[in-house]
Amino acid sequence: MAENKKILLYRIDEQAKNVIFVVTEDDPKLWGNISEDMQTILSFDEIFRDITEFRNGFLDYEQLTDELIGTINGRGAVFREILERFDDNRLNSFNFFTRYYSDTLRDIFLSARADIDKAGAFFNTRALKKSTEYVNEVFNNIREVMRDDWNFDFNSESDMKAFRLSFDKIIIRGNDRNDIYTVADTALVNFFYDFSFAIHSRKLYVCSCKYCGKVFLGKKNAVCCDGTECQATYQNELKNAKRRERDNGTYQKYLTKLSNYIGQQKPKLSARVNEDSEVLQRFDKERKAYTQILKDKIEEYQAENRLPDDEMEQFYIQLRKKFARFWNGLAVEWEKEHRGEL
Numbered sequence: 361m362a363e364n365k366k367i368l369l370y371r372i373d374e375q376a377k378n379v380i381f382v383v384t385e386d387d388p389k390l391w392g393n394i395s396e397d398m399q400t401i402l403s404f405d406e407i408f409r410d411i412t413e414f415r416n417g418f419l420d421y422e423q424l425t426d427e428l429i430g431t432i433n434g435r436g437a438v439f440r441e442i443l444e445r446f447d448d449n450r451l452n453s454f455n456f457f458t459r460y461y462s463d464t465l466r467d468i469f470l471s472a473r474a475d476i477d478k479a480g481a482f483f484n485t486r487a488l489k490k491s492t493e494y495v496n497e498v499f500n501n502i503r504e505v506m507r508d509d510w511n512f513d514f515n516s517e518s519d520m521k522a523f524r525l526s527f528d529k530i531i532i533r534g535n536d537r538n539d540i541y542t543v544a545d546t547a548l549v550n551f552f553y554d555f556s557f558a559i560h561s562r563k564l565y566v567c568s569c570k571y572c573g574k575v576f577l578g579k580k581n582a583v584c585c586d587g588t589e590c591q592a593t594y595q596n597e598l599k600n601a602k603r604r605e606r607d608n609g610t611y612q613k614y615l616t617k618l619s620n621y622i623g624q625q626k627p628k629l630s631a632r633v634n635e636d637s638e639v640l641q642r643f644d645k646e647r648k649a650y651t652q653i654l655k656d657k658i659e660e661y662q663a664e665n666r667l668p669d670d671e672m673e674q675f676y677i678q679l680r681k682k683f684a685r686f687w688n689g690l691a692v693e694w695e696k697e698h699r700g701e702l
């Protein structure tokens with residue numbers, strides 16, 4: 361083979377919550393030159409969304425790819441026509457996985473097609489069968505990986521499995537560098553395992569943004585993604601909730617004041633009045649009624665998003681005065697009724 365096989369390297373940075381990908385060739389001489397501009401850095405969220413999108417649209421992708429595989433040993437014109445559609449699909453996609461799988465498969469398809477063209481008029485059935493078999497095997501592997509939820513168990517909740525997997529690491533060390541990359545297998549199985557586990561060990565969960573509806577990886581029960589607009593709305597809502605809470609406190613202050621005030625009135629009368637159960641019952645009834653009046657007023661304010669103001673202060677003062685009148689009246693009445701008993 362004149363050209364080296366392309367390989368995908370990845371390095372997961374759990375702290376930064378991103379993954380660094382590098383596409384290079386299977387040639388150690390090239391690895392030392394891997395520079396920053398050869399890296400594609402994707403955040404955990406971006407990868408997660410791309411995986412989800414790719415898996416959700418996999419039936420369409422599979423259809424197109426199967427069509428292309430079906431024409432590998434057919435007429436050249438048909439193969440090229442479908443290859444064009446396959447290429448368009450890759451070019452129009454911003455999805456990392458669509459692009460990666462398409463590039464990988466394209467190389468394999470073209471090399472199989474070249475083999476078949478070489479066999480040409482001789483129609484070497486054995487060579488033909490071998491080529492298409494390999495193509496099918498590679499795509500079947502991708503198909504299986506995509507369909508198996510176990511590979512995408514981001515929260516490590518599924519049943520335990522143990523198996524052996526071989527893959528290479530590439531270490532670029534020296535000149536203040538110590539980069540350790542993993543060489544991804546063609547179907548990206550090892551990448552999905554590593555990625556899922558990174559999500560798990562960072563204690564991230566699959567959440568859904570209540571503003572834009574997008575899924576994202578966040579703390580357990582998180583409701584807002586990292587999107588600028590969503591964050592702005594979310595922060596605003598948080599602020600409003602805090603203000604509501606504070607305002608609530610401001611309203612509650614009046615209820616506390618009233619309760620304290622009423623409580624202080626009782627001892628102002630003689631112990632004998634306070635021992636009269638009828639008096640106590642009336643006191644309690646009035647206390648409840650006044651509290652309810654104040655509560656209703658507060659609810660009115662809250663419904664109108666109105667902060668306590670002078671009117672509220674006056675309302676409270678009037679309420680207090682009314683209660684005082686009731687209580688004093690009760691005392692006078694009691695004294696009258698019990699005159700002579702003292």
Ligand SMILES: [Zn+2]
Nearest residue numbers: 569572585590
């Ligand atoms: Zn959002």
